[in-house]
Amino acid sequence: MMHDLELIRVGKTYPDGTVAVSEFDLQVSPGEFVAFVGPSGCGKSTTLRMVAGFEAITHGDIIIKGKNVSAIPAEKRPTSMIFQNYALFPHLNVRDNIGFGLDVKGVARKERDAKVDRILDMFDLSQFADRKADRLSGGQRQRIALARGLVVEPQILLLDEPLGALDANLRRVIQNELKLLQRELGITFVFVTHAQDEALGLSDRVIVMNNGQVEQIGRPEEIYGSPMTEFVARFIGANAIFEGRDLRQDAAGHSILTAHGRITGHASSDLRGTSAIIAAVPAEAIRIGARTGDQSVPNRLHGTIDTKHRIGSICRFKVSLSNGQAIDVETASRDRHVMALAAGDHVDLDCPPERVSLLPTHS
């Protein structure tokens, strides 16, 4: 199958010597929704701008639908980009803002108007068609920015933190709309965000970046449940991290010796010869219950509840372990034994070994 987008060892070094991206490999299927996520400065926007053609690449190749576009200017690429600040022209009305990309491409007036009308209708914006862009709410402007990106019928829509300027409620509404729209149109979306919940919630695959490099590419549940690197384990989700050493292997799996005794899990990579190892345990994989003294289960930990918060059907605990380390525990709030727990209670914790990732650590 031909990929919609392929990055082959793409790199970018800015003229001042800053290495923003290096050795970036990625293949995106037609109709896929992928999200770049990572801390500020990790190279997400630079990568997106290179795909759009707004930034020249210094190494590697960018292939769109089998065609090498590395040397092709932005306006000739089958991509369209949407920015966080919408980049609307405040003095143009909605219709002309949306039609702008078609004008640049020299689409004939009649066809342009028909396309703009169709998309105005689709985004429920027809009643604002003649209003100036600066007389609209944030959510309306965001819809116009989306409409403007889509009206040119791109093969790939590039979205750079498109929801960053919206408040939490509106963000959620537009997130839903975005997801539905993407399914309906079947256009490939490449989305950049520093909000991991957005990346995990919206996309088919997540690309976690750090320091200009790809840390891990995978489906949201893979990134969340099976981090492949220490960075991913610390950046995504709410993993409890236990440092350890003395790797052993037996029938139950690999185990390391930590401040809390042996923790058993699965090794995501070859750990032989690695002296410092961490165990990463997702907050929702940890079971919590009143102290019983039972030591027969694997990965037994002891702690004291610091705080308990109920958020809908989820109960979130902060628990201090015997060595003072505080960890997060998330569990279904409707369980009776969970309902009975309160701050100050001494608790037993455990986690099934298959949910524990053992990873090399660099610290």
Ligand SMILES: Nc1ncnc2c1ncn2[C@@H]1O[C@H](COP(=O)(O)OP(=O)(O)OP(=O)(O)O)[C@@H](O)[C@H]1O
């Ligand atoms: N024009 C430029 N010249 C030199 N360095 C730059 C330039 N633009 C970006 N950088 C640097 O390249 C690195 C990657 O920047 P980039 O904007 O791609 O990161 P980002 O992950 O999108 O960050 P954010 O989430 O803050 O937008 C950073 O170190 C940044 O300072």
